[in-house]
Amino acid sequence: MSDEPRDDGFDDLLDAIADGEGFYVECDEGHGSLPPRLACPQCGSQELSEEPLPDSGEITTYTVVTVPTPQFDEDSPYVTAIVDFGPVSITGQVQGVDPEDVETGQVVGIDVGETVTRDERVIVFEPR
Amino acid sequence: MTDPRVAGVGLTHFGKHPDRTGRAMFAEAGLAALDDAGIDPDDVEALFYGNFMGELAEHQGHQAPLMAEAVGLDVPATRYESACASSGAAIRDAVFRLRNGEADVALVGGAERMTNVGTAAATDALSIAADDLYEVRAGMTFPGAYALMARAYFEEYGGSKAELAEIAVKNHDNALPNEYAQMQQEITVEDALDAPIIADPLGLYDSCPITDGATAAVLVSEDYADDHDLDAGVAITGSGQGGDKMALHDRRYLARTPATEDAADEAYDDAGIGPDAVDFLEVHDCFTIAEVLALEGLDLYEPGEAIGAAARGETTRDGDLPVNLSGGLKAKGHPVGATGVAQLISLTKLLEGRHPRADAVESADTALAHNAGGTVASATVHVLQEVGR
Numbered sequence: 001m002s003d004e005p006r007d008d009g010f011d012d013l014l015d016a017i018a019d020g021e022g023f024y025v026e027c028d029e030g031h032g033s034l035p036p037r038l039a040c041p042q043c044g045s046q047e048l049s050e051e052p053l054p055d056s057g058e059i060t061t062y063t064v065v066t067v068p069t070p071q072f073d074e075d076s077p078y079v080t081a082i083v084d085f086g087p088v089s090i091t092g093q094v095q096g097v098d099p100e101d102v103e104t105g106q107v108v109g110i111d112v113g114e115t116v117t118r119d120e121r122v123i124v125f126e127p128r
Numbered sequence: 129m130t131d132p133r134v135a136g137v138g139l140t141h142f143g144k145h146p147d148r149t150g151r152a153m154f155a156e157a158g159l160a161a162l163d164d165a166g167i168d169p170d171d172v173e174a175l176f177y178g179n180f181m182g183e184l185a186e187h188q189g190h191q192a193p194l195m196a197e198a199v200g201l202d203v204p205a206t207r208y209e210s211a212c213a214s215s216g217a218a219i220r221d222a223v224f225r226l227r228n229g230e231a232d233v234a235l236v237g238g239a240e241r242m243t244n245v246g247t248a249a250a251t252d253a254l255s256i257a258a259d260d261l262y263e264v265r266a267g268m269t270f271p272g273a274y275a276l277m278a279r280a281y282f283e284e285y286g287g288s289k290a291e292l293a294e295i296a297v298k299n300h301d302n303a304l305p306n307e308y309a310q311m312q313q314e315i316t317v318e319d320a321l322d323a324p325i326i327a328d329p330l331g332l333y334d335s336c337p338i339t340d341g342a343t344a345a346v347l348v349s350e351d352y353a354d355d356h357d358l359d360a361g362v363a364i365t366g367s368g369q370g371g372d373k374m375a376l377h378d379r380r381y382l383a384r385t386p387a388t389e390d391a392a393d394e395a396y397d398d399a400g401i402g403p404d405a406v407d408f409l410e411v412h413d414c415f416t417i418a419e420v421l422a423l424e425g426l427d428l429y430e431p432g433e434a435i436g437a438a439a440r441g442e443t444t445r446d447g448d449l450p451v452n453l454s455g456g457l458k459a460k461g462h463p464v465g466a467t468g469v470a471q472l473i474s475l476t477k478l479l480e481g482r483h484p485r486a487d488a489v490e491s492a493d494t495a496l497a498h499n500a501g502g503t504v505a506s507a508t509v510h511v512l513q514e515v516g517r
Contacts, residue, residue, distance in 0.1 A: 063275035089377035
């Protein structure tokens with residue numbers, strides 16, 4: 001890691017996912033969201049707790065990006081997907097499978113990888 | 129409370145003008161609008177200006193005073209930034225200012241310089257309309273985000289890439305006589321289907337181009353129009369705005385746009401009309417799927433029904449509900465912060481009978497402008513009606 005300032009909440013979540021201890025933020029009404037949060041984005045409740053992220057989720061939708069931004073120049077083509085973990089959904093890249101074989105409904109686990117282009121951390125989904 | 133009138137409009141050519149500065153483009157558009165309105169520039173009381181990526185493209189923040197100065201105006205000026213809905217938001221505040229009697233003459237507009245930074249940097253700049261931490265860092269691009277929505281739509285309601293291609297063909301066809309349009313180029317469904325993929329399932333012709341351009345409109349109170357005997361027969365009779373969660377993954381729907389639904393409900397109520405009163409409209413078709421989502425969000429089609437509207441000939445020029453007669457963002461071009469006012473300009477000219485596609489809507493009197501920001505985390509809707517002088 002460099003001396004760059006961290007992004008509190010986001011980097012904490014990535015550290016936790018890398019350690020196999022992913023979490024999400026839950027309000028007292030049961031709405032899930034991603035950190036940092038002081039208020040629930042669904043209902044505004046400030047009664048929040050960190051709960052363990054389910055071990056796996058299902059791909060809701062995905063795209064194969066062939067025209068990337070410069071920070072993903074050498075990564076493309078890559079698959080960006082939204083995965084539904086139940087109480088919360090997360091966007092990340094699907095790896096460990098040919099882009100042609102990615103499907104909605106596929107069950108995936110979550111991890112943290114690095115981009116090819118700039119060695120930056122990225123949330124990664126891999127088929128279970 | 130009376131409805132503001134559109135007294136004059138002006139714009140630059142939309143296209144690749146990498147050497148033109150934002151201030152030069154906005155000066156051209158603003159002066160053209162003042163000239164078209166035929167008013168004394170000293171009567172302008174405020175500038176409402178939309179711009180999205182000025183810091184990244186021109187290393188220029190605080191653009192509004194610069195733009196007022198460029199048009200030769202010494203007035204309070206504020207920049208609005210709501211991604212691609214920036215000048216839609218600017219129109220809305222100008223409408224409120226005029227309605228509540230705090231001003232009689234406002235200049236609204238927008239400008240965007242984009243092609244000077246190149247495609248990769250422009251793609252990067254556009255991506256920041258999404259959630260940087262949780263979407264952009266996962267590789268989401270602007271086309272990628274709409275591709276996620278397009279696939280979700282196909283999964284939920286069905287539909288095909290060929291139906292999306294029909295939307296591109298329609299909008300390109302509409303732009304053919306539009307001298308301000310970036311793409312005056314006829315395409316076929318086969319061209320669109322054979323084009324390179326940008327973010328599967330969306331290809332090159334599903335996507336609007338990267339565009340430089342500026343737009344401006346002079347809005348005046350009804351009293352000012354009457355007192356000065358202005359030829360301003362188009363009124364903004366309804367305004368609405370809606371919002372949604374920033375990141376797609378936090379949304380309740382991936383194949384519906386509640387921000388548009390809320391904006392439309394408010395605008396229809398405000399104008400005292402229902403969706404059935406709409407004769408034609410300009411919608412925010414940054415991607416072909418976005419036109420589908422817009423038409424459903426505006427309650428002009430049931431969810432799942434608008435995907436085939438162009439293919440069925442309903443939204444084409446000779447259909448019952450012409451959509452994007454200007455060519456839309458798709459063919460006219462999308463200088464992001466200028467687009468909301470570009471829609472207002474097209475609708476005004478169409479209602480006044482001085483647009484090259486005006487013959488398609490000769491007997492029409494009610495039109496709608498739909499401007500969306502990001503993946504529709506922001507949306508504005510305005511109702512324009514021909515009310516006569």
